[in-house]
């Protein structure tokens with residue numbers, strides 16, 4: 001998908017649908033995929049509008065800039081200013097509180113939500129040498145790494161997915177932990193030397209899911225409905241259940257919290273109907289990885305918000321707030 005792909009040129013009176021995106025390799029890859037799908041269903045031209053924020057140009061740590069929210073705000077400002085019609089985010093980077101004038105019009109089918117170890121020489125968490133250096137900017141991943149291997153030297157890194165991978169290629173680090181989804185989307189799945197399984201290594205809430213936002217005013221209803229056609233109910237239910245736990249804990253994407261939701265479908269021969277059950281597992285870790293609390297909930301897939309609320313109550317009752325700085329959202 002390029003900004004002016006002739007394959008997507010359709011004669012019509014409508015101006016092109018403008019899709020706002022960050023300019024990182026990952027953002028362009030995932031927005032391009034969504035642009036292709038929207039062009040197909042919209043029957044009209046689409047164009048990408050690149051939005052650069054302070055977070056993309058500054059070398060300061062992400063935390064000092066106010067977290068990943070800096071990227072999100074720039075996109076939302078452009079959407080509200082009518083510089084674009086749709087914006088595409090990684091759902092896990094979206095703060096959990098709602099914003100006036102904006103709706104999540106679609107959460108498309110989710111990519112693999114597992115984290116991945118990308119180590120030199122094909123190594124795994126088990127085979128990395130004693131004291132090996134592993135890079136991550138995420139407190140959750142740091143805590144999970146130290147829980148598995150307290151001897152590791154976990155280094156705080158930031159930058160785009162390609163920059164992070166580069167630190168392993170050049171020998172600066174022995175390994176980095178990244179999201180499988182991002183690696184797949186930028187076409188680098190071969191860099192993965194070990195998938196970290198969700199039952200022992202829960203992901204960030206919403207990891208692997210995208211969120212497409214539109215304006216919620218009357219005039220934008222047509223666009224919201226159009227974008228809504230690429231919503232995936234399973235992705236929405238699981239990703240929003242995971243985010244509800246994060247919101248209930250009043251935690252942000254930088255908190256050492258992993259939440260994984262999954263749906264299983266069974267056919268009931270008595271009622272001749274399929275039942276969809278939802279499982280949510282939430283873990284809060286201490287920053288040093290030495291302590292963790294995990295709670296799980298199983299129920300009907302349309303009771304995700306209630307399940308998430310119950311988990312939050314149980315986690316807090318078990319002392320989650322004392323275990324880790326959940327922080328402000």
Ligand SMILES: NCc1[nH]cc(CCC(=O)O)c1CC(=O)O
Nearest residue numbers: 090093178179181182207208209
């Ligand atoms: N915070 C950066 C970020 N936001 C979304 C992804 C990956 C793609 C996804 O989770 O959908 C990444 C990179 C990473 O965590 O490795």
